[in-house]
Structures are given as structure tokens and as C-alpha cells.
Amino acid sequence: MVTLDIRTLVVRILEVILTCISFSLVASVGHSTASFWTWCMFTWCFCFCVTILILVLELTGLSAKLPISWDDFTTAFAMLATLMVLAASIIYPVFYTCPSCGRQIGASVTSCLAFILYAVEVGLLRAKPGEISGFMSTVPGLLKVLEAFVACIIFICLDYNQFSRFPGLQWCVAVYSVCFIFALLVIVFTICRLLTLFPAPFDKVLTVCNVLAVLMYITAVVIWPLYSFKNNPRPSYCKNGIRCPWDNYVVITFMTCFNLAAYITDTVYSFRLVFFVTRT
Known part of the structure; x- marks a missing residue:
């Protein structure tokens, strides 16, 4: 049985908003074929889509019907998203920002905030001492x-x-x-x-x-x-x-x-x- 935690729910909603802002700002600047640009855009879009999917499945109760360990899945994804967004938050500012690049700087800031939120989610999902939980936590x-x-x-x-x-x-x-x-x-x-x-x-x-x-x-x-x-x-x-x-x-x-x-x-x-x- 999957139970909803209000703190985790709020964190995931903020993650969706920030990753959406990040790839929207970058997309509004223009398209690039550079591999680093593609990696950053993929990271924000991937994390945005999977986080929304997790929210929908939990709010509708369908997550309890899936033949997987839901807690292990969400914890593994939160950890993966933390690492991916961290990499994007370092790569994008280094290669694509400048003092006059307002939207690029904004995307970098929202990406850093998204990284912090995913790290907070990992902390919320991580197993506490004496707590029975899945291996991935x-x-x-x-x-x-x-x-x-x-x-x-x-x-x-x-x-x-x-x-x-x-x-x-x-x-x-x-x-x-x-x-x-x-x-x-x-x-x-x-x-x-x-x-x-x-x-x-x-x-x-x-x-x-x-x-x-x-x-x-x-x-x-x-x-x-x-x-x-x-x-x-x-x-x-x-x-x-x-x-x-x-x-x-x-x-x-x-x-x-x-x-x-x-x-x-x-x-x-x-x-x-x-x-x-x-x-x-």
C-alpha cells in the first residue's frame, strides 16, 4: 500500500515546476545540436515527465497496482534525478551562460533549485534507523x-x-x-x-x-x-x-x-x- 506524504508531494510539485521552467527558458533561446545542450535538455525533460508520472500514479492510487516495488522505484529515480540535474546545473552555466544571457542564467538558477529539491526528496525517502523499507532507500x-x-x-x-x-x-x-x-x-x-x-x-x-x-x-x-x-x-x-x-x-x-x-x-x-x- 503506497501512502502519500505531504512533504514529498509538495517537493515533487516544485520539482515539476522548476524543471519545466528550466527547459522552457532554454528552448526559448533557440535550438542547438551540441551534445552538452542536448544532455541538459534531455535531463530536464526526462525528470519533468517522470516526476509528473509519479505524481499522477500516486494521486490516482494506480501505483499500488503496479507489479514493482514502488518505494524502491521512486527512491532510485530521485537519486538518479539528483545526479542528472546536478550535472546539468554544472554543464549548462559553464558552456552556455554569459553576463548578458538573462534566460540562460535563469535556467541555470532554476536547475540548481531543482537539484536541491531532488536531493531533499532523496533525504525524505531514505530509510531511517530502525525503519523497515526497500533496499534502494x-x-x-x-x-x-x-x-x-x-x-x-x-x-x-x-x-x-x-x-x-x-x-x-x-x-x-x-x-x-x-x-x-x-x-x-x-x-x-x-x-x-x-x-x-x-x-x-x-x-x-x-x-x-x-x-x-x-x-x-x-x-x-x-x-x-x-x-x-x-x-x-x-x-x-x-x-x-x-x-x-x-x-x-x-x-x-x-x-x-x-x-x-x-x-x-x-x-x-x-x-x-x-x-x-x-x-x-
Whole structure:
């Protein structure tokens, strides 16, 4: 049975309004074929549409009839929307605003406010100590969404012509892919209530996979910059303020380190879940 919380309801209504204002202001400026512009517009439109869908399903009571874990779905989406809108709130002002760009600045402000609201929603949906809730509302569940999102950023920055030349870089891509697939499976299986299909207790499977992910990411943290930057300085044509393909190496390196930290945190929580919580 899905119950309506007035605070969450108000937050979602404000999210709809702010994301609508963001993409409306940007659309009124004009269309662009740039990938960053497309990403920002997709983010605001996607979050707007899904948030409206969630509101309609909850207000009509249809959410209780869906064959999914509604609480897990809404929590996973809130976390995903928080990360997506955060990225849009950074990217759009950096590339598309100027002191005289009133509508662009307005869109950036409303996007930042939308990010804050989605983060507040995650805080409202997150499981409290002693509270019985779905896996996605726990810290490990939220970390799975974060890990998958960071992996998507890495995939966007990858260039086949760059990593196909070195087996070491191909291994790193394999690491990103395998860990992303597992994180995605955990999210999908949780939302669709299919965790019983795991061949062993879910918490133990999660712990083992997290340990393997940490070990694999440790190798990627070492190998990726070693092969990417050795005898490969930043090209002279990459002027200050101009983004070039070489910068993708830096982004991937940073995101690899960030995801390693996320997996280490996830592993710590998993060990706590298996060896402490379950025993008590």
C-alpha cells in the first residue's frame, strides 16, 4: 500500500515546476545540436515527465497496482534525478551562460533549485534507523545508483580509437562495463522484486561483488592514467577554455577514482549488513 506524504508531494510539485521552467527558458533561446545542450535538455525533460508520472500514479492510487516495488522505484529515480540535474546545473552555466544571457542564467538558477529539491526528496525517502523499507532507500541502494551513473559518464567520454590500441585500456573498459552491469542488475532486480532469483542470499552476493569491484577498480585507477598519459602530454591545440578529446582522459581518470571511493564505501556498508546487522 503506497501512502502519500505531504512533504514529498509538495517537493515533487516544485520539482515539476522548476524543471519545466528550466527547459522552457532554454528552448526559448533557440535550438542547438551540441551534445552538452542536448544532455541538459534531455535531463530536464526526462525528470519533468517522470516526476509528473509519479505524481499522477500516486494521486490516482494506480501505483499500488503496479507489479514493482514502488518505494524502491521512486527512491532510485530521485537519486538518479539528483545526479542528472546536478550535472546539468554544472554543464549548462559553464558552456552556455554569459553576463548578458538573462534566460540562460535563469535556467541555470532554476536547475540548481531543482537539484536541491531532488536531493531533499532523496533525504525524505531514505530509510531511517530502525525503519523497515526497500533496499534502494538504504545507503548501499543509493550508492548503486551513483555507481551506475558515474559509469555512464565514463562511457560517454570513451573513444574506441583511443582505448582500442592498448590492452591495458581495454581491461579498464571491461572493468567499467562489468561493474556497471552488476549495479544495473541490482537496481532492476530490486525494483522488479526479483532478488529471490539470486543463487545465494542477496546480502552475501552483494558483498562478494562489491569486494571484486573494489579490486577491479583499483587496477583501473592505476592502469588507466598509466596508459593514457604516458608520453601523451596535452596537445598544443587545446587552448585554455577550449575542450578537446584529450580532456576525456582526465575526466575518466577522475571518475574512476570517484567510483572506487563509492565502491569502497559500498563494501563497508555491505560488510556491516552481513556481519553485524544480520547477527543482531
